[in-house]
Each structure stands twice: as structure tokens, then as C-alpha cells.
Amino acid sequence: MPAVAAIDSEYFEARNCPQSAPGNGRMTTSVAADPAAQVNQSAPADIARFVGPSKTFWHVLSWGAVLLMFTLGIYRFWLTTDIRRYLWSNTELAGDSFEYSGTAYELLIGFLIAITALIPLYVAFFVLTLAPGNFWSSLGLLALFFLGQYAVYRARRYRLTRTIYRGVRFHQTGSALLYSVYAVLWWALIILSAGLAYPFAQSQLEHFKMRHTFFGNLPGRFEGSGWQLLVRGLPLWACTVVPFAIGAVAIILSIDWNALNSTNGADVRATGNDKGGLAGIDLIVAATGLWFLCSIALLYPVFQTILLRWWLSGLRFGDVAVRSRLRIARVFGVYARFFGYAIMFTAMAGILVVVAAFGLSKIAGGPSSMRGEIITTVLSLGAYAAIALGYWAIYQATVKLGVWRCVIESLEISNSAVLEQVAAAGEAASPVGEGLADALNVGGI
Numbered sequence: 001m002p003a004v005a006a007i008d009s010e011y012f013e014a015r016n017c018p019q020s021a022p023g024n025g026r027m028t029t030s031v032a033a034d035p036a037a038q039v040n041q042s043a044p045a046d047i048a049r050f051v052g053p054s055k056t057f058w059h060v061l062s063w064g065a066v067l068l069m070f071t072l073g074i075y076r077f078w079l080t081t082d083i084r085r086y087l088w089s090n091t092e093l094a095g096d097s098f099e100y101s102g103t104a105y106e107l108l109i110g111f112l113i114a115i116t117a118l119i120p121l122y123v124a125f126f127v128l129t130l131a132p133g134n135f136w137s138s139l140g141l142l143a144l145f146f147l148g149q150y151a152v153y154r155a156r157r158y159r160l161t162r163t164i165y166r167g168v169r170f171h172q173t174g175s176a177l178l179y180s181v182y183a184v185l186w187w188a189l190i191i192l193s194a195g196l197a198y199p200f201a202q203s204q205l206e207h208f209k210m211r212h213t214f215f216g217n218l219p220g221r222f223e224g225s226g227w228q229l230l231v232r233g234l235p236l237w238a239c240t241v242v243p244f245a246i247g248a249v250a251i252i253l254s255i256d257w258n259a260l261n262s263t264n265g266a267d268v269r270a271t272g273n274d275k276g277g278l279a280g281i282d283l284i285v286a287a288t289g290l291w292f293l294c295s296i297a298l299l300y301p302v303f304q305t306i307l308l309r310w311w312l313s314g315l316r317f318g319d320v321a322v323r324s325r326l327r328i329a330r331v332f333g334v335y336a337r338f339f340g341y342a343i344m345f346t347a348m349a350g351i352l353v354v355v356a357a358f359g360l361s362k363i364a365g366g367p368s369s370m371r372g373e374i375i376t377t378v379l380s381l382g383a384y385a386a387i388a389l390g391y392w393a394i395y396q397a398t399v400k401l402g403v404w405r406c407v408i409e410s411l412e413i414s415n416s417a418v419l420e421q422v423a424a425a426g427e428a429a430s431p432v433g434e435g436l437a438d439a440l441n442v443g444g445i
Helices: 035-040 054-070 076-089 104-129 135-161 176-192 198-211 226-254 257-262 265-271 279-313 328-363 370-409 416-421 432-439
Strands: 048-050 091-093 096-100 163-165 168-172 213-215 218-222 315-317 320-324 411-414
Touching: 048 370, 048 411, 054 076, 054 370, 076 091, 076 096, 076 104, 104 135, 104 432, 135 163, 135 168, 135 176, 135 432, 176 198, 198 213, 198 218, 198 226, 198 279, 226 279, 279 315, 279 320, 279 328, 279 370, 320 416, 328 370, 370 411
Parallel strands: none
Antiparallel strands: 048 091, 091 096, 096 163, 163 168, 168 213, 213 218, 218 315, 315 320, 320 411
């Protein structure tokens, strides 16, 4: 469904199920003689699927990356719109596809309005940071985080009202300010609990969002439990946070604080004097940091699978229930494909950079000349932008597309006949929330 993030290869072509034609944007008119019996009848398990060819998405991303570089990022509003239309229109539920009705001009106008509103705020934060003490800096970060959560809720409202299924739009009510307060308080608890409060925070925030989410006149709700997510994620927490905490405690206990206070730390390292016990903790610091980073890198696909499966299985719209059978192996395969493409791209980019540098040294008269320095600087910036956009395009076409495809094809929808009874409701929301999320870099697909 459109709130999820990701997609990948030609998996659908290997599936042994017929392909239905995309929806035509109108309510389905074929209703059984007994509507009540139709509502109570469970739909087939495998009625959600993604039918988009990967080559089309690669073409959209590659062409969009080129235009992003030459327009200095302005084309991203059109590229975001194209990506959403591709994902929405190729996602089918019960034989009908979704429709994204947003436009690039809406995103551009919303972004410009948001930037206009944020400039005075940024100036005020900058002036306050010049004041003595760290209070104002901390207050500014807290205000930006609060504003970011506000933007996340408003952007979700915009995307929902631009999502149409069988001629009926989704929409969202509720206060974005109240959601921001809840989010800030929950994230404070997450930090204080070393992450143990995260499952309960996600559960309560999803309850808030889904309680104010509607498909036409059909209300949504969330039935996922924080305890369920905690039980499933506790082994991952134990593998990452617990070793990191043990290492941090070992580092603190291995330092002779009295000796360190009486001896300058820089002098200790310069003279080799280990009165503070600093030399002995280097290995502990390296081992702790390496374990923490490796555990996150290896376990993140597992965590993402558990979180997505838990979230999807808790979604409800009236009597319509969603269940996900997302598998960890498939998500690992998506990330493995990304690393494979990234390694090949790195090798090719490295060869091109070396060849370009050699050619530049022959043409520009060496980097020591003024002309050589200017050309080298310009080409270096261009190469950096091209390589960064290349990695971005690979990530979008493998991880984002791959996970989206895996998620959609893992869904089982029951009582989907209820969707035949839905009446249109809700209005299109302002794009300012989406623009604010983009300006604060908290936006998504």
C-alpha cells in the first residue's frame, strides 16, 4: 500500500497468477445479488500484487538523476511525482490499481511556501545560538524536531488525499500539533530507555494515525501491539545495544579518573604516560564501535522485515483486515542485490575517474596551473554529484523498489468485498505539509 517504501526485479513474471488490467478509476459496479453475503465472504488470499516492470523504473530513475544534476535539484518535484505514479499505478488490489493524483507543481509550490516560512525561523535559531550557554542550541534542536514531526503528519495527509482507489480517495483528519507532542514525548522515552520504549511508541503513534485515517467513509484503525513488536525485536536489541552498553561501561571503569584529572590527556598520549589508563581503552573502543556498526548493518534487514510485517498485519479498514507474510530472506536478497550493483558501480566509477584524471593532466597542463585548478575543481564537483546520484538511483531501483514489491506480494487481504460498499468522502489537502517535510528533509515516498 502507498505508505510502505520499496521495490525490485522481474519477480512478478515468475509468479503463476494471471495479470489483471489496471483499474479505470471508477467504482466497480459488479455487485452480487446478496450484498450482505458478499461482505461476509473472505477474499482470496493472494489478491495484492505489483505488476510494474523494473526496466521502466530504472529508466525513470536514470533520466531523473541526469535532470537532477543539470537542474541543481529542482527536477526532484517532477521525479518524485513520476516515482509515486509508477508505484501507485502498478500496485493492484483485487484486480484494480491505485492512482496518484498529485502533481509536481503542487510539490514545488508547497516547498516554496515552506521555505518562506522557515527562513525567519532559521535566522532566529542562528541568533539564539550566539547567546552564551547551550540552552538555546538545545531548544532550537527540540523545536526543529517538533516541527519535523508536524511536517511528517501533514505530509502523510497530503499523500493520502492524493491516493485514489476505485474512484475513492483516502484522507486523514486529526491534529498535527497533537501528534507532534506525542511523538516528541515518545522519542524522549525511547532515548531514556535505550530503545526499549520504541515498540510501544510505534504502536501508539500508529494508533493515532490510523484512528484518523479513512478510505472514503470507511474508518481505519491499528490493532498492532507494542508487546508483540517488543518480543520479536528483543533479540535484535540484545545483540546491538547490550554489547554496546557493556563496552561503554568497560571503557568508563578502565579509566583512572583521578590520574586523568591531574594529568592533561593530550600530554598523556604525547609522552606515552598511561597514568589515566587511556592507552588501554583503545582496543575496547575499537571493538565496541566495530561490533555496534556491524550488528546494525547485518541486522537492519531483519529489523525492517519484523517492523513492516508487524505494521502491515495491524492495519484495518472497517472489516477489511491485512496480513503480511513478508520473509527475512527476501529482504536480505534485496539488500544483497543493492550491494552487488553498488560494487560494480564503484569499480566502473573508479576506472572512469582515473582515466579522466589522466586525460585532464594532459589537456589542462597539470593541476598546478590556474586553468588546471579551475577545470579540476569543476570536474571534481561534477563527478561527486554524478557518483552520489548514481548510488541514489541504484538504492531506489533495488532497495526501495525491491522492498515495495516484496511487501505488496506478501499481503493477504480478508473481507475485501467491504470495499464495494464505500462511499466517497474527504477533500484534497494542502501541499504545504509535504513541502515542509521536504524542506526539513523528513519526507518520503
